Amino acid sequence: MRHALPSPLPLPLPFYVSLLLAACGGSSSSDGPDALTPDGSPDSSVARERSGTVEITEDRWIFPEDSGGGESVTSQVAARFYDGREPSFHREAMRAGDCVLRTFTIASCTPACTDGLCVDTNVCEPYPTYVSAGRLTITGLRTPVQIDPMQSWYYPDGPLPADLFADDASITASLAGATIPALSITTSGVRPITPDITGGKLVAPYPAAADVIVRWTPSGGDERVRLTLNANNRGHGAPYEAIIECDVADSAGQVAVAPALLDAFPATEAWTICAGTDCPPSKLARYRRGATLVGEREVDLVVASTFTFGIEHRLP
Known part of the structure; x- marks a missing residue:
């Protein structure tokens, strides 16, 4: 059966936005500017833009x-590469266990916020300005990949095989350099992940009487796993109203979302077709990450196996 997929976001907000705090199983080439050793934990005291x-x-x-x-x-x-830091349109609202709830609220700014979104009283978060890092060359995949940016956007010029990398592949992303200087980052492939989510959706009751637990079989490696639950947005390309993100070592085999986080999460349906909004799906990702410093900020390489599903969270 064919399904209408959500429109791509012009502002890439969900899931990988907060991977900048997560590092595991990757390495950085000493050939890159200010090579960085991954810190191994999303809650490290070393948090970089x-x-x-x-x-x-x-x-x-x-x-x-x-x-x-x-x-x-x-x-x-x-x-994608930014002139300055990656924007953040969500604010942390609550944290419990390995999970955090971030929300987007339309606020009031004086003077009016004309080049971004007003995310808090008189706080304007600018829209991103994308820049070029030159040709992107990726080695270690089952097919060679080279991408030349078009107006600072990076997309492959043809379809890619579904089985893109071996589980134990050594994968390197090299940038020829432009506004972002030349650099090279290496990390490893990951094994596919399959959670105990059946029927294509996760049902989160309201009120939540207990943790909602998502389980998987650990790979036996040093990967990390991230669960991302996405609420809807108010229009195509707008930030999602809320995001719950949980990040644990793959060896944990499960992640628990606390009732307080779920009860504060907006009403959400496991849509496959919607109009006027993006009705985003949610994801469970097993990933590895490598990073290097460019000045005081990071550029990273994330290799992931993701399982995509819907979340049903109905309020009275």
Whole structure:
């Protein structure tokens, strides 16, 4: 069965936005500017702003059975680089265990915020300005990838195989340099992840009487796992109203979302088709990450296997 997929966001907000705080199993080339050793934990005391990212993903998307079912297996290479730091339109509202709830609220700014979004009283978060880092060359995949930016946007010029990398592949992203200087980052492939989510959706009751737990079989390696639950937004390309993110070592085999976080999460349906909004899916990702410093900010390489699903969270 064919499904309408959510429109791509012009502002890449969900999931990888907060991977800048997570590092595991990657390495940085000493040939890059100010080579950085990954700190190994998303809650490290070393928290750095990010000025760019390269993302390599194998994804399995399971559609909700009550919407027709089916699945899509794809892969993706994406990259983006910023003039300055990566923007952050969400604010932390609550934290419990390994999870954090971030929300977006339309606020009031005086003077009016004309070149960004007003995210708090008189706090204007500027829209991102994308810049070039020159040609992107990725080695270690099952197919060679070279991308020349078009107006500072990076997209492959053809389809990629669904099985894009070997589980133990050594993967290197090299940038020829432009506004972002030349650099090279290496990390490793990851094994596919399959959680105990059935029927293509995770049901989060309201009120939540207990933790909602998502489980998987650990790979036996040093990867990390991130659960991202996305609420809807108020219009195409707008920030999601809320995001719950949980990050744990893959060896944990599970992550628990506390009732307080779920009860504060907006009403959400496991949509596959919607109009006027992006009805985003949610994800569970097993990933590795490498990073290097450019000045005081990071550029990173994230290699991930993701499982995409819907979340059903109905309020009275």
